[in-house]
Amino acid sequence: MSAHPSSSLKLYFGIWITLLACTGLTVWAASLDLGRFNAAVALTIATFKAILVALFFMHLKGASEKLSKLVVVASLFFLLILLALSMSDYATRTWT
Amino acid sequence: MATASIPTVERENYLNKHYGVGSWLFTTDHKRIALLYLLSITFFFFIGGFFALLIRLELLTPAGDLVQADSYNKLFTMHGMVMVFFFLIPSIPAVLGNFLVPLMIGAKDLAFPKINLLSWYLYIIGGVMMLHCMLTGGVDTGWTFYVPFSTAFSNTKVVEAGLAIFVAGFSSILTGLNFVVTIHRLRAPGMSWSRLPLFIWAHYATSIIQLLGTPVIAITLVLVAAERALHLGIFDPKLGGDPLLFQHLFWFYSHPAVYIMILPSMGIISEIIACFSRKRIFGYSFVAFSSIAIAVFGFLVWAHHMFVAGISVYAALVFSLLSYLVAVPSAVKVFNWTATMYKGSIYYDAPMLYAFGFLGLFTVGGLTGLFLAALGIDVHVTDTYFVIAHFHYIMVGGAVMGYLGGMHFWWPKISGRLYPEGWAKLAALIVFIGFNLTFFPQFILGYIGMPRRYYQYPPEFQVLNVLSTAGATILGVGYLLPMVYFLWSMRYGKPAPDNPWNAAGLEWRTASPPPTFNFDEEPVVTWEAYNYDELNRFPVKEETPVAR
Amino acid sequence: MPDSQLTAAHNPALLHHFAEPQQQRDAASLGTWVFLGTEIMFFGGLFCTYLVYRRGYFGDWGAASKTLDVTLGATNTAVLICSSLTVVLAVWAAQTGRRRLLIGNLLATLVLGTAFLGIKGIEYKEKFEKHHVPGASFQFNNVMIPGHPDQYANPSHAEIFFALYFVMTGLHALHMIVGIGIFIWLTVMAWKGRFTPEYNTPVEMGGLYWHFVDIIWIYLFPLLYLIDRHP
Numbered sequence: 001m002s003a004h005p006s007s008s009l010k011l012y013f014g015i016w017i018t019l020l021a022c023t024g025l026t027v028w029a030a031s032l033d034l035g036r037f038n039a040a041v042a043l044t045i046a047t048f049k050a051i052l053v054a055l056f057f058m059h060l061k062g063a064s065e066k067l068s069k070l071v072v073v074a075s076l077f078f079l080l081i082l083l084a085l086s087m088s089d090y091a092t093r094t095w096t
Numbered sequence: 097m098a099t100a101s102i103p104t105v106e107r108e109n110y111l112n113k114h115y116g117v118g119s120w121l122f123t124t125d126h127k128r129i130a131l132l133y134l135l136s137i138t139f140f141f142f143i144g145g146f147f148a149l150l151i152r153l154e155l156l157t158p159a160g161d162l163v164q165a166d167s168y169n170k171l172f173t174m175h176g177m178v179m180v181f182f183f184l185i186p187s188i189p190a191v192l193g194n195f196l197v198p199l200m201i202g203a204k205d206l207a208f209p210k211i212n213l214l215s216w217y218l219y220i221i222g223g224v225m226m227l228h229c230m231l232t233g234g235v236d237t238g239w240t241f242y243v244p245f246s247t248a249f250s251n252t253k254v255v256e257a258g259l260a261i262f263v264a265g266f267s268s269i270l271t272g273l274n275f276v277v278t279i280h281r282l283r284a285p286g287m288s289w290s291r292l293p294l295f296i297w298a299h300y301a302t303s304i305i306q307l308l309g310t311p312v313i314a315i316t317l318v319l320v321a322a323e324r325a326l327h328l329g330i331f332d333p334k335l336g337g338d339p340l341l342f343q344h345l346f347w348f349y350s351h352p353a354v355y356i357m358i359l360p361s362m363g364i365i366s367e368i369i370a371c372f373s374r375k376r377i378f379g380y381s382f383v384a385f386s387s388i389a390i391a392v393f394g395f396l397v398w399a400h401h402m403f404v405a406g407i408s409v410y411a412a413l414v415f416s417l418l419s420y421l422v423a424v425p426s427a428v429k430v431f432n433w434t435a436t437m438y439k440g441s442i443y444y445d446a447p448m449l450y451a452f453g454f455l456g457l458f459t460v461g462g463l464t465g466l467f468l469a470a471l472g473i474d475v476h477v478t479d480t481y482f483v484i485a486h487f488h489y490i491m492v493g494g495a496v497m498g499y500l501g502g503m504h505f506w507w508p509k510i511s512g513r514l515y516p517e518g519w520a521k522l523a524a525l526i527v528f529i530g531f532n533l534t535f536f537p538q539f540i541l542g543y544i545g546m547p548r549r550y551y552q553y554p555p556e557f558q559v560l561n562v563l564s565t566a567g568a569t570i571l572g573v574g575y576l577l578p579m580v581y582f583l584w585s586m587r588y589g590k591p592a593p594d595n596p597w598n599a600a601g602l603e604w605r606t607a608s609p610p611p612t613f614n615f616d617e618e619p620v621v622t623w624e625a626y627n628y629d630e631l632n633r634f635p636v637k638e639e640t641p642v643a644r
Numbered sequence: 645m646p647d648s649q650l651t652a653a654h655n656p657a658l659l660h661h662f663a664e665p666q667q668q669r670d671a672a673s674l675g676t677w678v679f680l681g682t683e684i685m686f687f688g689g690l691f692c693t694y695l696v697y698r699r700g701y702f703g704d705w706g707a708a709s710k711t712l713d714v715t716l717g718a719t720n721t722a723v724l725i726c727s728s729l730t731v732v733l734a735v736w737a738a739q740t741g742r743r744r745l746l747i748g749n750l751l752a753t754l755v756l757g758t759a760f761l762g763i764k765g766i767e768y769k770e771k772f773e774k775h776h777v778p779g780a781s782f783q784f785n786n787v788m789i790p791g792h793p794d795q796y797a798n799p800s801h802a803e804i805f806f807a808l809y810f811v812m813t814g815l816h817a818l819h820m821i822v823g824i825g826i827f828i829w830l831t832v833m834a835w836k837g838r839f840t841p842e843y844n845t846p847v848e849m850g851g852l853y854w855h856f857v858d859i860i861w862i863y864l865f866p867l868l869y870l871i872d873r874h875p
């Protein structure tokens with residue numbers, strides 16, 4: 001990293017611009033009538049932004065240890081369990 | 097070298113290095129913090145026990161004569177909250193785990209000693225809030241805080257109790273965080289994952305649950321408090337809220353929380369059974385990974401607490417099937433422990449007696465858990481004493497037996513003194529008999545239809561209730577005894593050698609009690625875990641602990 | 645290892661129970677990541693609640709979401725993204741030993757963080773004026789459900805939206821306040837010259853926390869502001 005200081009700076013500014021552009025994009029996409037896909041598009045853009053921040057700003061990419069990645073993946077996995085198994089109830093109820 | 101003219105000086109250890117209240121209240125030594133926890137959780141254990149005693153006394157007769165309905169509601173609520181959040185969850189991790197995790201992996205301390213101290217203070221702050229709540233009126237929602245009763249109807253101190261548990265929860269999170277980082281980062285040279293004691297594996301799995309589950313109940317309690325204060329409608333069916341959502345979030349933590357209580361106990365049992373069978377544990381890696389499996393599967397089963405609450409039939413089916421999954425790693429453990437004992441040379445010392453007790457009681461508790469996981473039977477026994485008996489077999493018969501077994505096993509290391517073996521065996525026996533007499537009748541009571549959380553009951557249930565109350569009295573004696581002789585041994589017990597059990601494990605290769613930084617020189621591990629074959633052939637020479 | 649003992653004696657930042665600075669840094673890093681994992685679950689309970697009611701009361705929530713100010717929300721997203729840039733620049737400056745750049749970026753982060761809270765405050769004020777704060781004075785009458793001109797939103801269901809809006813953004817704002825506290829401390833330490841290319845773990849860990857709070861907002865923005873926006 002310290003070998004190419006300017007290259008990492010370039011990367012940071014590039015990510016920054018992309019993140020700002022994505023914010024604009026998500027606001028614009030929300031103004032379109034995509035039916036059910038509005039939510040999907042909004043969440044995809046948000047996830048893309050989150051991944052950029054995690055990989056490049058939080059240096060998950062190229063982290064010397066895989067352990068931090070494992071921690072992130074494990075936490076998200078358990079979050080998914082919480083959401084998915086709760087939904088297994090809500091999505092299949094025959095009453096409201 | 098030593099001559100009679102030189103006075104015998106005790107070795108410097110973590111207990112005698114510093115004196116004074118300040119040296120304890122501001123210590124960052126994991127061993128001292130463990131003792132701080134020991135004192136505090138023992139205090140709460142007896143508070144919770146006091147409530148249990150009152151409950152059992154009330155149930156001695158069918159009529160509601162000792163207390164009235166409102167007080168009875170508060171009694172079982174406070175019993176549950178204190179025992180679950182202020183005794184069982186911190187019990188083994190915060191006391192024995194705190195003391196032993198660094199010792200067992202050859203570290204000088206936990207990774208974040210100050211955070212460790214902070215976690216004790218958080219526990220104490222939460223505990224004081226809980227005490228204040230109790231003394232100024234208490235709570236009557238049941239330890240489960242079910243909405244909408246807790247948010248809209250109960251006129252007791254729900255918010256304060258919730259806040260107390262919120263704070264204590266962060267203490268639990270910080271303990272888990274410390275363990276995970278310590279186990280990853282501070283292992284001594286040569287202490288590979290496959291050489292870790294199973295106690296460490298169990299605590300690693302426990303920490304995963306503490307870290308991933310506790311935040312969810314924390315935020316849920318925030319929502320309950322907000323709902324109660326502002327009537328947001330999040331959990332209020334009148335305003336379109338769903339009370340079942342609370343139950344989902346609550347049990348997402350509180351079911352895995354049962355494994356926070358039982359997993360460390362399983363770790364202790366692995367240590368004890370290997371040591372007192374003088375054998376390498378059978379199927380080491382299966383036992384190790386079954387801990388992780390229990391931690392993960394534990395998060396998949398929570399809605400089996402809600403079968404009759406109104407979840408969808410499909411979800412109930414899924415959760416019922418998933419619940420059986422937990423039985424697999426639990427059974428793997430039990431089978432491996434029995435296989436370890438097979439053809440072992442078994443020593444019947446007090447820790448082993450507790451381990452035997454654990455095996456039997458945990459098996460009964462676990463198998464009745466399968467009854468409850470079955471949709472059809474669960475409908476029949478939901479909210480009866482069958483459930484009460486089931487989880488007390490796990491939490492008291494399992495977790496507390498393991499805790500007491502561990503306290504006896506490591507007491508020489510903790511205090512530097514030997515406890516009186518005869519009394520300890522007697523206490524183990526009393527606890528086992530008292531426990532079964534207390535809780536086995538409750539299985540029958542529940543099966544024939546006595547519901548939980550009532551202060552009166554039809555006269556035909558009285559015989560079994562009297563048996564249960566009698567058992568509780570015996571159990572109480574069994575719990576008081578160790579406290580008495582542990583205290584006694586601190587002054588009058590024989591000085592303990594470094595390795596009184598000739599046990600494997602790094603913690604036995606340092607002094608009893610250990611020096612402040614645990615080891616005089618950094619240990620290098622060159623042997624496998626539970627190398628009892630070698631230890632049996634070449635017992636570690638016992639050193640006299642005084643006058644070195 | 646005489647080597648590491650030598651370092652231990654000469655490095656005041658190395659705590660006694662670590663053998664070498666790298667071990668201490670790795671422990672701090674793992675500890676921070678694990679802590680962020682618990683934070684995911686902490687917000688996770690709220691995301692679960694959100695999912696349940698958004699699914700159940702989509703129309704009412706769309707109506708409620710439409711009353712939020714997208715311009716302010718998007719501005720705040722941009723502000724936080726800019727602050728993430730200044731944070732990553734601060735970490736880079738610390739690692740390469742550029743003290744003035746480090747202090748400048750830490751201060752810029754503080755300014756941006758405060759700006760975020762200020763804008764959030766304006767939004768909160770607007771909610772009070774419109775009686776959109778859940779509680780006794782909550783009002784949400786005669787608001788159309790987007791795409792259904794003949795239907796009014798159910799005020800109770802909208803109230804749940806605003807309840808979650810306040811809990812989620814409030815909790816996020818609380819994390820911002822904690823973050824600002826951490827960054828004030830980092831600025832003071834940087835001012836005193838405590839951070840060197842060899843020792844800058846606190847900057848790095850504070851940065852991880854800040855980025856995480858940013859990520860939470862990256863999700864909160866579309867989830868709360870953009871439920872059913874299109875005309």
